[in-house]
Structure formats: structure tokens, C-alpha cells
Amino acid sequence: MKIIVNNINISIEKDQNLELKKEVVKRGVKEEYIQKIEYSKRSIDSRKKTDIKFVYNIEVTLNKDIDVTGLNVNLPKQIDEPIHKVKEGVKRVAVIGAGPAGLFAALRLCELGIKPIIYERGEKVDDRDKTIDNFIKFSILNPNSNIQFGEGGAGTYSDGKLNTRVKSGYMNTIFLELVANGAQEQILWDYKPHVGTDILKNVVKNLRNKIISLGGEFHFSTLMKDIIILDGKVKGIKIQNLLSPIQIEETELFEDVILAIGHSSRDTYRMLHKNGVFMESKPFAIGARIEHPRVDIDTMQYGKMVNHPNLEAATYSLTYNNKEEERGVFSFCMCPGGVIVNAASQDGGSLVNGMSYSQRDGRFSNSALVVGVKANEFGNDLFSGMEFQDELEKKTYNLVGNYGALYQNTLDFLKGKTTKRKIESSYEMEMKSYDLNGLFPKVISDNMKSAMGYWEKTQRNFISENANLIAPETRTSAPIKITRNEFGKSVNIEGLYPIGEGAGYAGGIISAAIDGLKVVDLAFTTIV
Structure with a gap:
């Protein structure tokens, strides 16, 4: 019992x-x-x-059944899982992207007896690792395989944080699947579960091998260059093998295409728009990474208990609301004991992100510190938000003169003056001191300063000589939504199923995985 x-x-x-x-x-x-x-x-x-x-x-x-009447305990709730049956007429299904949404969508298709073909523009995770290491050491960017693109998606290089605000019956399924493929059992009960980039790489490989064992087929370093649409229906895709010396496009016929492209697929957004796929602008957020010595954050959260052996590296979650502008400023993707990395995916543009390993034992802790950007705030074109991100990234690249980052001490940022000293940081690539008030539009920098001024008074040591901003953080979420209906289908293209972060329907590993499972069940099954 x-x-x-x-x-x-x-x-x-x-x-x-x-x-x-x-x-x-x-x-x-x-x-x-x-x-x-x-x-x-x-x-x-x-x-x-x-x-x-x-x-x-x-x-x-x-070890014995007891009567719990009157006891301050509960009995487990019995949950009846629905039985899904594949709809008739489902044939070949393409999955574009091997991030969490694409991988879990592909796995679900396999479990239903549908054998998907998965196309990923980036490399397998082991090869991707070498490419990223080469980028960090020599600033040689592969625009198709990097922190954003490749097996496992951007989440593979983000600490593997699994907390989400989404409530879903699929969550337990996802967590159990991650553990079965090598993640720590601790994620099943930790209130802020994380896997760590080092372990997540193996989990991703194991998921791939499981999908293959169930009949799925993977094509890495393969870019979807175009989608074939006739009379409002998907008929196929045009793909390009990026490793082939002859850059030709091959046509593959599909009537069902699951789009799990990730939020950095700017070229794919434009291609879809050219083909008439309905999309909308959506809110996103822009800012910088804030980095502290880990001991400062641990002390801020734990006080005199900071070195207690039962305590891990501390996390935090901060929010500030500008009521007059109806705009939020918040911490995001907090990486305790982590590192800041360059997350560029386009030639001539530079940006940062955060990640950490399973032990979270690095010298520094970092988090995104970002300001909400409203849809169409920087232009009325569908791609205005995306172009705004792009402009900040190119400006950073030009200011540094390479794929580097801009830095400023938090106190100097509040005063509007350049930091004259070098700083210690987990960031391994080139850094240039710069007044970030001149990088961001006034609405972004003013709101960051308002929030930081508030937190300086309420959070001990959060704003100090030890706290530095590393910028810019531009890829918090997609600035575009590929609009779909209640069955997971594109609102105007039959056979097209946008899922995950790139479609605008998720904001992290778990919510993306949930979206992949949910849309497959909605689109390809009926409940018996």
C-alpha cells in the first residue's frame, strides 16, 4: 500500500x-x-x-494496508491514461529539427507505429561539440551548427533546466523518458530540476538511438531550403546536404511536416513567409547576462548557512514590473555555478547565453537580465522584432571586432560610465568594455536600470563591484509565432504542424517537449 x-x-x-x-x-x-x-x-x-x-x-x-481515515495523509490519485489510435491515411511524416520538441514528437510518432524522418541542419552532438570548441578557440563560426543549431537544440547548451510553468499530463512521461535515457533520478522530485550540459549530451544521443531502434531515420547537416505547397496543402520539402561538395537541392515528398525549427531559424521564417505560411509578431525580451561570483549569490540566498554541505549552488528568480509602461523586467535562464557562452548563429553577429554542468560548481553564477519587448514595438513589419535582434548582434560584433561580448560593471551601468578595468568572468572569448546604455535603445536600458536600482535596495550584493553585465542577450524566445489551430495545424496550410520554441508555443526544454507530444496526439491520433 x-x-x-x-x-x-x-x-x-x-x-x-x-x-x-x-x-x-x-x-x-x-x-x-x-x-x-x-x-x-x-x-x-x-x-x-x-x-x-x-x-x-x-x-x-x-508493508500493510491500513485505514487512513482520520490520518493526516492522502492516497495516491489514480490517473487513467487515454488510449490513442493513429488516424487513417497517415503516411510519411517529416520532422524538421532535432531539439526537444522535434525529438519528443519523433519519439511519439515511433511509439504510434509511424516512422518519421528527422532533418536537422546542425551536427550530431559529438561533432557539434567539436565545432563549438573550435568556435570558442578560434572564432570560426559554423552558421548551421553552433550553440543554437544541432542535435538537442539550443537547450543542450543551456544547463538542461527542466522547470516550467506549463501544467501538463505529459510532464511525468517526459521526465521518466529523460531518466530512462541517462538523466539523474533527482529530476523526478527536485523543485528546480536540471540535468546539466555534460549529461544532457548523452541523454540526447540515447534518445536518438531509441528513435532509430523504433524505425525513425535521422539526417544531420541537412537544411530544409524550401517547402512545397500546392493549393494550400503540403506536398513535400526541398533539402540540402550541407556536407556535400555539390550544393544541390533534393525534393522529398511528404504530406505531413512537423516544424520544430527553434527560435533562431531566421532564414526558415523568411522562407515560410515567402510560401504564404501565416505568421504573427509576438512579444520577446532583450537584455544582458548578469554575472556574480557564485559565493555572492550563495550568500545572498543562504546567509551564514552558505557553506552547509546539504546546500547546492543557489538559484534566484527576480522580477520587476514597470506599471506605467506595462512592461516586465526579469531574470531568466539562471545558471548557478555556470558559464557565459557566445551563442552566435549568423555571420557577423554576436550574442551571449548561459549554461552550466551537472555539478554546478563553477566560480561564477549568471542569469539573463532582460526587458520585455512588445510585439511590433520596433516596427510594424512581421520581421521587425527579428531585425531588431539582428541589429543588436551586428552592432556588438562590429564594436568588438569579432565574435565577442561587451561588458560593464553594474554600478557603472547605473551611472552611465564605461568600466575602465578588466573584469573576471567565465566568458572565454574576447570582451570589450562598453557603456551598454549606448548599445540598447533607451526603453531597454532605462527599464534595466529601474529594475537594478530596485534590486540594489532589496537584494544584498546583487548590484555591486562584483556584479557585471555581459551583453547582449537577444535570443530569449521567438519574436514570431507560426499560428496554428486547436489541432496543432497551421491555420492556412494543410499538413504543416508548427511546434516548440521556434513556432512560438514553448519557452524551454520541457514546454517544448510537451508541445511536441501534444501536437502529435492532436494531429495524428484519435482517443479510443
Whole structure:
């Protein structure tokens, strides 16, 4: 028999397993009945720095059935999974992109008996790793295989954070699949689960091999150059093998194409627009990475308990609301013990992103610090937001003179003066000191300064001589939505299914994976 016990608070100073057992007994269960205790969820309550607590929800296996009436425990909820049957007439299905949305869509198709063909413009993750390392060392960019493009998508090089605000019945399926393919079991119960870039690379490879074993087919370094649409219906795609010495386009016939292109596929957006695929501008966010010595963030969050062995590198999540402009400023993609990397994917444009490894034990912690940009705020054209991103990236490249980054101490940014000293940073490529007030439009820099001024007063050590901005952070999310209907189909093209971040329907690894599973079930199955 299993029971659920929720909201158990235990000081980090105490023996966790012993205290959990005591709490179950306190709830009315005899100790001799307790066979096994497993975490369902664990979070940290660090509001009181002198008494930091873990907060648990647990599942308890008992060696005897008991009557729980009157006890402060719950019984597990029984969830009946719907049975999906493939719709008639489904033939060849192409999946464009091997990020989390594309991989989980492909896996779901395989499980349904549909054998997808997956096209990814970037390389397999091992080859992609070498290409990225070459870029960091020599500033030689491969515009088709980089931090943004390649097996696993941009999420492979972002720490593998799995927290999401999306509520979905698919979440448990995704987490179990990740663990089955090499992710840590801890992600099943951690309140801010992460895998780490080092482990996620192996998880991605294992997912690929599983899809292949189920009949899926992968083509890496293969770019979808065009889509064939006739009378409002997909008929096929034109692809190009990027490794071939003869750059010719080959036609592959498909009546169903799942678009999992990622939010940096600017050339693909333009191609789709040329072919009449309906798209809309959408909000996104722009800013910089803020980087601190990890010990400063750990101290900010944990106080005197900062070096306690039960505590990992600290995370934070900060928000600021400009009510007058109806605009948010927020931290995003926080990487404790992580590094800042160059995330360029276009020749002559430079930008940054953050990532960390599974141990999160680096000297620095960083996060995006970004300002919300409204749809069409910088122009009324469909691609105005994308062009605004592009302009900032090109401006940065020209200012640095290479694929580097601009930096400024946070106190100097607030004062509007250039930082005259060199800074210590996890960023490995070239950096140039620059007043970021001159990089961003006034609406961006003013809102960043307002938020930072507020956090300077409310978050100890967050704004200081040790805190630096590394810029620009431009690719937080897609500035475009490829509009679809309630069945996951493009609103005007039959057989086209936009999914994930690039379609504008997700904002991270888990939400993208959820979207891939959901759209496959909506589009290709009926519930029995």
C-alpha cells in the first residue's frame, strides 16, 4: 500500500531520512508499517537565513494496508491514461529539427507505429561539440551548427533546466523518458530540476538511438531550403546536404511536416513567409547576462548557512514590473555555478547565453537580465522584432571586432560610465568594455536600470563591484509565432504542424517537449 504525505518541513541541519520517518509517524502511521520512503518533490525554504529548511512531499510504501481515515495523509490519485489510435491515411511524416520538441514528437510518432524522418541542419552532438570548441578557440563560426543549431537544440547548451510553468499530463512521461535515457533520478522530485550540459549530451544521443531502434531515420547537416505547397496543402520539402561538395537541392515528398525549427531559424521564417505560411509578431525580451561570483549569490540566498554541505549552488528568480509602461523586467535562464557562452548563429553577429554542468560548481553564477519587448514595438513589419535582434548582434560584433561580448560593471551601468578595468568572468572569448546604455535603445536600458536600482535596495550584493553585465542577450524566445489551430495545424496550410520554441508555443526544454507530444496526439491520433 502507498500513501502520500505532503508539506513536511525539515531543517537542513537535521538527519533528513530520520526526520521524514518521524513525520510519517506523527501523521498517524505506525513506524513498523513503513517499508520505503521516496521523494515526490523537494524544495528549499531559505526565507529565514538562520533556519533554512527542505520542504518535502513524499510517497510512503507500507508493508500493510491500513485505514487512513482520520490520518493526516492522502492516497495516491489514480490517473487513467487515454488510449490513442493513429488516424487513417497517415503516411510519411517529416520532422524538421532535432531539439526537444522535434525529438519528443519523433519519439511519439515511433511509439504510434509511424516512422518519421528527422532533418536537422546542425551536427550530431559529438561533432557539434567539436565545432563549438573550435568556435570558442578560434572564432570560426559554423552558421548551421553552433550553440543554437544541432542535435538537442539550443537547450543542450543551456544547463538542461527542466522547470516550467506549463501544467501538463505529459510532464511525468517526459521526465521518466529523460531518466530512462541517462538523466539523474533527482529530476523526478527536485523543485528546480536540471540535468546539466555534460549529461544532457548523452541523454540526447540515447534518445536518438531509441528513435532509430523504433524505425525513425535521422539526417544531420541537412537544411530544409524550401517547402512545397500546392493549393494550400503540403506536398513535400526541398533539402540540402550541407556536407556535400555539390550544393544541390533534393525534393522529398511528404504530406505531413512537423516544424520544430527553434527560435533562431531566421532564414526558415523568411522562407515560410515567402510560401504564404501565416505568421504573427509576438512579444520577446532583450537584455544582458548578469554575472556574480557564485559565493555572492550563495550568500545572498543562504546567509551564514552558505557553506552547509546539504546546500547546492543557489538559484534566484527576480522580477520587476514597470506599471506605467506595462512592461516586465526579469531574470531568466539562471545558471548557478555556470558559464557565459557566445551563442552566435549568423555571420557577423554576436550574442551571449548561459549554461552550466551537472555539478554546478563553477566560480561564477549568471542569469539573463532582460526587458520585455512588445510585439511590433520596433516596427510594424512581421520581421521587425527579428531585425531588431539582428541589429543588436551586428552592432556588438562590429564594436568588438569579432565574435565577442561587451561588458560593464553594474554600478557603472547605473551611472552611465564605461568600466575602465578588466573584469573576471567565465566568458572565454574576447570582451570589450562598453557603456551598454549606448548599445540598447533607451526603453531597454532605462527599464534595466529601474529594475537594478530596485534590486540594489532589496537584494544584498546583487548590484555591486562584483556584479557585471555581459551583453547582449537577444535570443530569449521567438519574436514570431507560426499560428496554428486547436489541432496543432497551421491555420492556412494543410499538413504543416508548427511546434516548440521556434513556432512560438514553448519557452524551454520541457514546454517544448510537451508541445511536441501534444501536437502529435492532436494531429495524428484519435482517443479510443
